[in-house]
Amino acid sequence: xxxxxxxxxxxxxxxxxxxxxxxxxxxxxxxxxxxxxxxxxxxxxxxxxxxxxxxxxxxxxxxxxxxxxxxxxxxxxxxxxxxxxxxxxxxxxxxxxxxxxxxxxxxxxxxxxxxxxxxxxxxxxxxxxxxxxxxxxxxxxxxxxxxxxxxxxxxxxxxxxxxxxxxxxxxxxxxxxxxxxxxxxxxxxxxxxxxxxxxxxxxxxxxxxxxxxxxxxxxxxxxxxxxxxxxxxxxxxxxxxxxxxxxxxxxxxxxxxxxxxxxxxxxxxxxxxxxxxxxxxxxxxxxxxxxxxxxxxxxxxxxxxxxxxxxxxxxxxxxxxxxxxxxxxxxxxxxxxxxxxxxxxxxxxxxxxxxxxxxxxxxxxxxxxxxxxxxxxxxxxxxxxxxxxxxxxxxxxxxxxxxxxxxxxxxxxxxxxxxxxxxxxxxxxxxxxxxxxxxx
Amino acid sequence: xxxxxxxxxxxxxxxxxxxxxxxxxxxxxxxxxxxxxxxxxxxxxxxxxxxxxxxxxxxxxxxxxxxxxxxxxxxxxxxxxxxxxxxxxxxxxxxxxxxxxxxxxxxxxxxxxxxxxxxxxxxxxxxxxxxxxxxxxxxxxxxxxxxxxxxxxxxxxxxxxxxxxxxxxxxxxxxxxxxxxxxxxxxxxxxxxxxxxxxxxxxxxxxxxxxxxxxxxxxxxxxxxxxxxxxxxxxxxxx
Numbered sequence: 001x002x003x004x005x006x007x008x009x010x011x012x013x014x015x016x017x018x019x020x021x022x023x024x025x026x027x028x029x030x031x032x033x034x035x036x037x038x039x040x041x042x043x044x045x046x047x048x049x050x051x052x053x054x055x056x057x058x059x060x061x062x063x064x065x066x067x068x069x070x071x072x073x074x075x076x077x078x079x080x081x082x083x084x085x086x087x088x089x090x091x092x093x094x095x096x097x098x099x100x101x102x103x104x105x106x107x108x109x110x111x112x113x114x115x116x117x118x119x120x121x122x123x124x125x126x127x128x129x130x131x132x133x134x135x136x137x138x139x140x141x142x143x144x145x146x147x148x149x150x151x152x153x154x155x156x157x158x159x160x161x162x163x164x165x166x167x168x169x170x171x172x173x174x175x176x177x178x179x180x181x182x183x184x185x186x187x188x189x190x191x192x193x194x195x196x197x198x199x200x201x202x203x204x205x206x207x208x209x210x211x212x213x214x215x216x217x218x219x220x221x222x223x224x225x226x227x228x229x230x231x232x233x234x235x236x237x238x239x240x241x242x243x244x245x246x247x248x249x250x251x252x253x254x255x256x257x258x259x260x261x262x263x264x265x266x267x268x269x270x271x272x273x274x275x276x277x278x279x280x281x282x283x284x285x286x287x288x289x290x291x292x293x294x295x296x297x298x299x300x301x302x303x304x305x306x307x308x309x310x311x312x313x314x315x316x317x318x319x320x321x322x323x324x325x326x327x328x329x330x331x332x333x334x335x336x337x338x339x340x341x342x343x344x345x346x347x348x349x350x351x352x353x354x355x356x357x358x359x360x361x362x363x364x365x366x367x368x369x370x371x372x373x374x375x376x377x378x379x380x381x382x383x384x385x386x387x388x389x390x391x392x393x394x395x396x397x398x399x400x401x402x403x404x405x406x407x408x409x410x411x412x413x414x415x416x417x418x419x420x421x422x423x424x425x426x427x428x429x430x431x432x433x434x435x436x437x438x439x440x
Numbered sequence: 441x442x443x444x445x446x447x448x449x450x451x452x453x454x455x456x457x458x459x460x461x462x463x464x465x466x467x468x469x470x471x472x473x474x475x476x477x478x479x480x481x482x483x484x485x486x487x488x489x490x491x492x493x494x495x496x497x498x499x500x501x502x503x504x505x506x507x508x509x510x511x512x513x514x515x516x517x518x519x520x521x522x523x524x525x526x527x528x529x530x531x532x533x534x535x536x537x538x539x540x541x542x543x544x545x546x547x548x549x550x551x552x553x554x555x556x557x558x559x560x561x562x563x564x565x566x567x568x569x570x571x572x573x574x575x576x577x578x579x580x581x582x583x584x585x586x587x588x589x590x591x592x593x594x595x596x597x598x599x600x601x602x603x604x605x606x607x608x609x610x611x612x613x614x615x616x617x618x619x620x621x622x623x624x625x626x627x628x629x630x631x632x633x634x635x636x637x638x639x640x641x642x643x644x645x646x647x648x649x650x651x652x653x654x655x656x657x658x659x660x661x662x663x664x665x666x667x668x669x670x671x672x673x674x675x676x677x678x679x
Contacts, residue, residue, distance in 0.1 A: 078549075079508075079533035080496050151542045154497055155535060250664050259634050261663040263499050264566055265539030367505065437666045440499060 003373050004380055006435035010428065013388040017427045020392045021420045024399050029409035032400040036219055038205050038212030052119065059116030066113050066167065073160030077352045080154035081342045084350050089159060091339040094147075095332040098196055102214075102325040105204075106197035108190060114170055115179060123178030132229030133185045135173075137236060140188035141278070144240045148247060149273040151266045185224055194222070195234055198318065199325050199393070215397040218318040219404070228310065231317035232285060238324040239284035242429065243277045245331045248438040252276070260439030269440075288320070289313050291418040296405075299415030303408045312405055316419070319398035323423075326390020327430060330383035334370070337379075341365040380434065387430040391423050398423075487530035488523075491550030491559030491580075493571065498538030500564050507561055507585075508533065532556055540570020547571045551578040562586065572596040587611070589639060608639040616647035625653045628679040630671060633660035 024032070073085030080086040101107065109115075127135075146153055146162065153159065173182045183190040197203075203210055203217045224230045246252050253260040256272045266273070289309070296312040299305070342365055348358040369375040398419055402412040492511055495504035515529050523529060532554045536543040543562065550556040559575065560583035562568050568584045568591070575582035576597035583601050584591060589609040591602040606614075619627065627648060631637030637660065645655045656676045661668060 077533065078535075079494070080535050081508075082533070151539050152497075152535065152537050152545075154537075250666070254664050259663045261632055262566070262634055262636070263538075265498060265541065265570075266537060267539050267541035364509070365505070367502075 004377055004435075006380070006431075009381065009384055010431040010435060013384055013431045014424060014427050016388050017391045017395065017424055020395050021416075021424070024395065024416075025413055029403055029412070032396055032403065035213045035396065036216040036400050038203070038210040038216045040205065040208040040210050042209040044204070044207055044209060055110050056116045056119060058111045059113060059119070062111045063113040063116055066163070070160050070164055072350060073156040073163070076156060078156060080156060081339070082346055082352060083156040084343075084346045085156050085163070086154040086159050087339060087343040087346050089163065090154060091336060091343050095328075095336045096340070098192060099325070099329050099332075101193050101196035102199045102329075103201070104197075105200040105202045105217075106194055108193035108197075109183075112183070112187075112190060113167065114174055114183065114187075118171060118174040118179040121174050121179045123174075123181060124176050127177040127181040127185060131185065132227050133191065133224055133233045134229045135182075135186035136188045136191045137229060137233045139186065140191070140233065140236065140240075141281075143188055144244075144277055145274050148240075148244055148277060149266065149270045151270075184222070185229075191233060192237060195225070195237060195321055196325050196328075198225075199322050213393075213396075215319075215322055215393050218321060218397055219400065221318055225318065226314040228314060231314040234317045234321060234324070235285050235288055236281040238320050238327065239281040240277050241324050241327040241331065242284075242433070243280040245327070245433045246280070247273055247276055248440045249433065249436040250439050251436060253439050258439075260437070263440045287422060288317070291422045292316055294418045295402075295415040298417070299402070299406045299411040302414055303406045303411035305406060305411070307405050312415075315401050315405060316398055319394050319401055322390045322393035322397065323387075323426065323430070324390075326386045330386040330430070330434060333383050333386075334379060337369065338365065338367055383434050384431055387434065388427065391427045391430070395420065395423050485527065487528045489530050489532055489554060489556045491547070491554060491556035491561075492531050492533040493536050493543060493546050493550070493559055493561045493567075494533050495538045495563060495567070496533075496535035498536075500538035500567070503563050504535075504538075507563070511561070536562065536567055536571070538564050538567060540566050543567040543571035544574040547574045547580060547582065548578065551580045556580070558583065560584070565590065568596070568600070572600040575599050588636075589643075608636070609643045612640055612644035613647040616644055616653070617651050620648060620651040620653040624679075626656050626676075626679055627653060628657040628659065628675045629655060630659045630661060630668070630675075632663055634663050637661075 069085045069088050072083060076083045076085070097108070150158075170182065170187050173186055176182075177186065184194070185191070198218045198221065199214050200217065201211050201214050203212075205217075205220070225234070250260040253263065256269060256276075258264065258269065292313045293309050296307055296309060300307055344358070344360070345363050345365060348360050348363070349355045350357070369379065395416075399412065399416055402415045403409065406412045406415055492508075494508055494511075495501055496508075511531060515531055518524065519528050532550065534546040534549055536546045547559060550559045558581040562571060562582075562584045563586055565586040565588040568586045568588075572582060572584075573596075576599045579599060581601065582599055583603055586602070587607050589607045590596060591600055592607045592610065629641055629644065631640050641658055641660075645658070648655060656679055657674065659671055659674050661671055665671075
């Protein structure tokens with residue numbers, strides 16, 4: 001990225017975020033309230049039997065596809081860019097499907113591979129309230145460690161083993177604790193999807209299909225999202241998303257004493273990576289709570305209210321979701337552009353026996369768009385735009401949530417001052433990450 | 441497991457070396473065609489299994505992409521032409537993640553899981569260093585394309601071979617006389633301040649000075665540096 005004037009781009013991005021904050025001070029309080037009011041589009045008449053049948057069918061279809069992919073993973077080629085399993089898991093599922101949830105809403109709820117079999121399971125034991133979303137957080141930390149620190153997360157056989165294990169583990173937990181409870185608080189991917197879907201402009205509201213400004217659904221969160229553990233999960237999602245990017249920079253490699261021009265491989269930094277992702281999650285939580293604490297102290301004094309730190313932090317944690325989604329899109333955009341081509345190539349010949357099911361003919365994966373300045377500029381600006389737009393939405397959403405906590409506009413605005421500084425710095429971090437030299 | 445198919449004849453190091461010595465231009469860019477001679481007497485329909493240790497992920501992925509592309513093109517050309525002595529080539533690709541530990545695992549898989557005859561494909565020296573001992577223990581001919589001096593210097597083992605590519609020492613020693621005869625006698629070296637750059641610094645300056653040249657300045661650039669421009673003013677005027 002040395003060829004691009006990224007310092008100018010970064011300044012412009014940060015300036016956009018600053019201007020959004022200033023605009024919110026000037027604009028009337030009703031602005032964000034109106035902005036985040038959804039429009040009801042289509043009245044839905046639920047037909048319980050059919051709805052369940054449709055969900056079962058979708059879920060069982062997913063399960064069949066997953067079993068087929070696992071078969072390919074266990075028996076197919078060992079090349080991770082030709083085997084359909086790693087391409088489906090990392091490119092289609094983790095990059096594309098998670099990002100799409102920010103547009104389409106919570107599709108995963110209907111197409112996950114478990115609800116077809118386990119949809120009606122009520123569980124042998126109740127998952128205690130005190131367990132909160134902690135089981136899901138543990139699963140997510142394990143998943144992140146596997147993604148970022150394992151030496152071969154893309155190895156088809158290894159991945160097939162892990163996916164099979166996770167599928168069965170989830171099924172057992174659904175049996176033990178009930179499917180709805182486990183998918184909402186223990187199954188980390190459902191939890192990620194649910195959070196990303198909160199940013200989607202589309203959703204169900206008061207028995208209608210509704211559409212509104214991105215993030216409106218964040219104002220009506222499920223109760224477990226605004227518990228302490230739910231908020232910690234949300235913040236960890238952003239922190240680990242940011243660390244997955246930071247861990248490749250020269251800055252990080254220097255910090256852990258690695259020559260960035262001579263990266264020794266993942267096996268040499270397993271401990272550092274796992275420690276890094278835990279520390280970044282912890283640091284982000286501390287910074288976030290500190291901002292909310294100082295903001296709410298000031299707001300409570302102005303408004304004469306007693307909004308607790310717990311309420312303010314958990315409710316406001318929803319507001320960082322647009323940034324998490326934006327980072328996800330920006331960070332994985334380039335990997336997606338290349339690997340989706342490998343996915344198409346693998347789809348046309350899933351069993352690697354020379355078939356051409358999609359009729360592609362001679363198909364070569366191209367990475368030519370990384371070689372010309374104009375295409376690199378377009379890619380970089382798309383990533384940067386994603387980061388900036390994510391922050392702008394976050395600021396607007398945070399302001400709206402603050403208005404709900406402190407209806408007095410001045411108090412709400414003051415409560416957001418530390419958070420605004422945090423957002424500006426986080427924009428800077430995000431854009432710097434995109435431009436920073438990478439050695440791993 | 442007892443009925444596991446074994447190739448009719450396994451390659452060994454001597455056969456590979458013999459066939460290479462026999463020349464015939466058989467060693468393609470990535471060392472794909474060993475073993476021609478050793479098989480001329482054997483009639484088998486078994487494919488020749490070649491383990492391709494490829495940098496699919498990690499810092500070497502961009503190289504791996506092209507190594508894979510040329511490998512596939514090469515194999516297709518050979519197989520379309522009827523293979524080698526009637527035996528098709530089968531590439532077994534495994535991602536080493538550009539990681540030495542994973543590299544050793546992959547070499548082991550080639551030998552014990554895939555029954556490969558030979559293996560090849562590694563560029564990054566740290567992966568070669570990590571994998572070569574295992575290749576030696578398993579007596580698996582292991583062709584690498586790293587440019588460090590380690591293979592040529594004998595630092596690894598007899599099973600690790602470096603075909604069709606030279607190492608840094610040979611490159612800079614070959615270049616030094618050309619520079620002293622055609623470009624000038626006073627040279628300033630700018631090099632990255634770690635092993636790769638140090639090889640250039642040490643071998644080039646020795647070879648250049650032996651040819652009567654002078655190294656005016658050796659400017660080491662820290663590996664964390666992202667811009668070289670601020671080092672240019674340090675180049676002595678009479679370079």
